[in-house]
Amino acid sequence: MNCPRCNTELRSENYKGIEVDRCPQCQGMWLDYGELDQLEDIVLDKDEIKGTMIFSSFQGKLPCPKCGAAMQRFNYRAYDLELDFCERGHGTWLDAGEEKGVLELMGQRIKDLKRKGKAEAEWGNFLRKLRSPSFFDKVKGLFRR
Numbered sequence: 001m002n003c004p005r006c007n008t009e010l011r012s013e014n015y016k017g018i019e020v021d022r023c024p025q026c027q028g029m030w031l032d033y034g035e036l037d038q039l040e041d042i043v044l045d046k047d048e049i050k051g052t053m054i055f056s057s058f059q060g061k062l063p064c065p066k067c068g069a070a071m072q073r074f075n076y077r078a079y080d081l082e083l084d085f086c087e088r089g090h091g092t093w094l095d096a097g098e099e100k101g102v103l104e105l106m107g108q109r110i111k112d113l114k115r116k117g118k119a120e121a122e123w124g125n126f127l128r129k130l131r132s133p134s135f136f137d138k139v140k141g142l143f144r145r
């Protein structure tokens with residue numbers, strides 16, 4: 001397989017336990033189908049909270065290194081990171097350093113969810129207080145003449 005950017009032959013290498021194809025020239029990375037998911041799993045392995053993988057896609061310019069068809073460019077999980085994928089399900093192309101972007105965004109997602117979880121827990125406590133009779137009595141007391 002050749003690099004879709006600079007046409008250099010890709011070399012397989014082990015990236016954090018995943019066998020990927022890396023371009024020795026531009027440092028881009030090809031992930032076979034399912035390997036992007038594996039990459040995310042290093043940081044976050046719960047699919048149900050990862051969000052939508054492909055958030056709006058459009059025709060890109062890079063050819064799929066497997067079949068040569070023009071890949072679709074997409075917003076990775078609605079973040080400000082654009083990746084290319086082959087519509088025929090061959091895989092995903094990451095430009096140099098974008099694999100780190102994916103890992104950082106997954107880390108960010110965990111923080112966001114923890115913050116959201118905390119906010120929801122506090123809201124839950126607030127609602128429980130509202131429901132407790134003593135609280136209602138106090139509120140009613142405020143309006144009693």
Ligand SMILES: [Zn+2]
Nearest residue numbers: 003006023026
């Ligand atoms: Zn390249």
Ligand SMILES: [Zn+2]
Nearest residue numbers: 064067086090
């Ligand atoms: Zn393809």
